[in-house]
Amino acid sequence: MNRRFWVYCLRQASHAITRSPWVQLVAVTTITMAMTVLSILLVFNTNLQNLTADWNRGLGLVVFLENGSTSETLESVAGTLEEWPEIQGVESYDQADAFDDLARSLGDDASLLDGLDSSVLPSSVQVVLMPDHRNEDGRTMVAQRIQELDASFEVERVDYGQDMVGRTEGLRELVNFAGWAVGILVLVAVIFIITNTVRLTLFARREEIEVMQLVGASHSFIRIPFYLEGAFQGGIGALFAIGFSRLLLSSIPVDALVGDLSAFLPEFHFLSQTTVVSFVCGASFMGVVASHLATGRFLKRAGD
Amino acid sequence: MIKLFHVTKQYGRDTRALDDVSLRLDKGEFAFITGHSGAGKSTLMRLLFAAEKPTEGQVLVAGHNIGRLDARSIPILRRNIGVVFQDFKLLNQRTVFENVALRLQVLGRSGHEIKDRVRTVLRQVGLDHKSNSLPLRMSGGEQQRVAIARALVNEPMVLLADEPTGNLDRGLSEEIMALLNTVNARGTTVLVATHDLGLTERFGHRLITLEQGRIKEDRG
Numbered sequence: 001m002n003r004r005f006w007v008y009c010l011r012q013a014s015h016a017i018t019r020s021p022w023v024q025l026v027a028v029t030t031i032t033m034a035m036t037v038l039s040i041l042l043v044f045n046t047n048l049q050n051l052t053a054d055w056n057r058g059l060g061l062v063v064f065l066e067n068g069s070t071s072e073t074l075e076s077v078a079g080t081l082e083e084w085p086e087i088q089g090v091e092s093y094d095q096a097d098a099f100d101d102l103a104r105s106l107g108d109d110a111s112l113l114d115g116l117d118s119s120v121l122p123s124s125v126q127v128v129l130m131p132d133h134r135n136e137d138g139r140t141m142v143a144q145r146i147q148e149l150d151a152s153f154e155v156e157r158v159d160y161g162q163d164m165v166g167r168t169e170g171l172r173e174l175v176n177f178a179g180w181a182v183g184i185l186v187l188v189a190v191i192f193i194i195t196n197t198v199r200l201t202l203f204a205r206r207e208e209i210e211v212m213q214l215v216g217a218s219h220s221f222i223r224i225p226f227y228l229e230g231a232f233q234g235g236i237g238a239l240f241a242i243g244f245s246r247l248l249l250s251s252i253p254v255d256a257l258v259g260d261l262s263a264f265l266p267e268f269h270f271l272s273q274t275t276v277v278s279f280v281c282g283a284s285f286m287g288v289v290a291s292h293l294a295t296g297r298f299l300k301r302a303g304d
Numbered sequence: 305m306i307k308l309f310h311v312t313k314q315y316g317r318d319t320r321a322l323d324d325v326s327l328r329l330d331k332g333e334f335a336f337i338t339g340h341s342g343a344g345k346s347t348l349m350r351l352l353f354a355a356e357k358p359t360e361g362q363v364l365v366a367g368h369n370i371g372r373l374d375a376r377s378i379p380i381l382r383r384n385i386g387v388v389f390q391d392f393k394l395l396n397q398r399t400v401f402e403n404v405a406l407r408l409q410v411l412g413r414s415g416h417e418i419k420d421r422v423r424t425v426l427r428q429v430g431l432d433h434k435s436n437s438l439p440l441r442m443s444g445g446e447q448q449r450v451a452i453a454r455a456l457v458n459e460p461m462v463l464l465a466d467e468p469t470g471n472l473d474r475g476l477s478e479e480i481m482a483l484l485n486t487v488n489a490r491g492t493t494v495l496v497a498t499h500d501l502g503l504t505e506r507f508g509h510r511l512i513t514l515e516q517g518r519i520k521e522d523r524g
Contacts (some may be wrong), residue, residue: 005412211393214353215407216383216452219375 005221012225016201017232024233027197029239031190032244035283038186039238039245042279045172045179050269052168059161061127063138063146066154067119074123077153082127086133088144090275091126095119122156136165187286194230194290201229201243202298209298219299226291234287238280246270305331305342305462305493306352311361313347313517319470322346322483323517329495331461332454334488335524336504337497344489348467348514351493354378366461383411386463386492390470392447393441394454395478400426401435403456411458425453429483446506452483456492463495469503481507 017024063081065074071094078092093101101117105108126244129138146158202209216275249270271279305330313322329335344416345445350356351363354370361521363370368381369523393404401422408418426432429449439447455463465484467478481496481503488494499505504511 002412004414007411111340208395211395212410214382214387214393216379216381217410218379221379221410240508254340266342 005224009228013228015226015231016155016229017203018250020201020204021123023197023200025232027193028237029242030193031122031139031233031283032240034186034189035238035241035279036248038183038246039252039271039279040239040249041179041182042275043249043269045175046271046275047268048172048242052165052172052196055161055164055168058078058166058301059134059139059141060129061146061158061160063125063127063158064156065123066156067122068293071123071153073152074125077155079130080153081146082286083129084142084145086130087127088130089128091128092123093126095121098122098124128259137249146264169304189285190234191293192292194287195294197233198226198230198291199278199298202294203228206298207218222299223295226295227288230287230289230291230294231284233285234290235280239282241283242271242276242279305329305366306495307362307364308351309362309364310349311351311358311363311463313344313351313356316361320517322351322358325514325517325519326361326514327519327522332488332491333510334485334494335496335510336507337403337495337510337512338499338501338504339512339520340499341515343514344517345499345514346466347517349387349464352462352464353385354381357516363498379410379466383458384461386452386460388448388451388455388463388465388468390467392439392444392451393473394447394450396438396440399438399448400431400442400453403439403450404457405455407454413486425457425519428456428486429453435469439469443476444472445479445503448472448480452480452487456487460505462495465494467498468496469498469500473485477503477504 063077065077074092078090079089082090088239095118098121099113099142103113106112127142129142132138133142140162143158143160146155146236149155179304249268254268306327308325310325311322311325312320314320314402325344325348330518339345347356351370352356352365354368354373356364357371357373357463360372363398366384368377368384370381382459395406398406404425405418408421415423422435423432425481426435429452432448433444433454434446439450442450448471452463452465452468462483468484469480472480484494484496484509508524511521512519513521
């Protein structure tokens, strides 16, 4: 396959595209719609993954001591933990500190605590892990080690955000599953659309293909222009979908929807350049697969 | 160049289009295949350019065994065979030049070579002044000459013509036959399927007559 062959194929593919602009427009529009759904889901999935990863990184551990533990026990626990290589630092809160903290966080409603004694809250040690342990596995491992400490340390429980992580993991898995399900549906839909568009083109050019077969054209000579046409439809559809979803997502009035909460939301990222390139290449590849299926059936029927 | 050994072609259980046909055409030979409609002429031609495979027997064309050709080898065989049909099979939206050039494009020839070869062959068939015309604006005889030019442009070893004069009047038919004679005189093996007995008599080449799928007569 030399340069002349590829020039011929490109010319044939561009003729096919310009000869039937309406068919191409309908195909590209439908592909764009399907791929937009997929790209939006991909954006949400990527951001959710980033969010859970951020949360994971930010979470530490809180070691609660039994009620009535002495300040010596608290210092002993903090001192022991501080020496562990997985731990970057510790901060201990006795019952009075915890009570003051709670009162501060209640602000104007601190009067609700009137009449209560500071002994209602347990002493605790807040643990900051080393950066390489700021993940679910690291936290779980350190929490287990703390729980296995001698009873003399009077550790009642260790809170390492397991409930929150479990919930976000569940949400992430759900979005992941939805992504796969929609992805497969979109894949089938795009292949179906391109297969049918190429079939229409094949039908319109059936006499030409018959003549080409009669004069000795190889299968690749006949097929490759259709592969290029399919790749074009898939690629252009994906590019439009990226642009369209970006426009759509940037037009969502986040501030108006969530108000002051927007300050707590992480920065929203669109797809990375690598993902965009993979997305477009993937869609083009789907176009080639669809064209291969369509031409394969057609040439088989045509008798070669 | 063409050899058939006990060739049978059967469609379904009952229809035998060809029945135990054996024949041989040497290099540079010219022969007519004749017979009534349904005698098996077109089936024989379709076997020769590998549009069909024999049910039984062997078909050898330019060294290729048709029964054993896989899908990839069929185009290679067809590059050595020129085929002309009654309905011309021209691409009506392409010019005469483009129609003839298609065969060379398939072979991957350079633009310069394509231009030279197409001009030469169009001159040979007397259509060099019509290279930019569209087929539908030409007479039947001219369209058939374009089809012959396309079949000959890469100088194939064999030229098969299935009812090449079927859509033409007597004058144009003789013109086409004279052109096929010229092609044969240059060394190409020519096999023409026709039901026009008058034509076969006027040109006096070898005549193979088919009847109900069998060779009834082979003379000349």
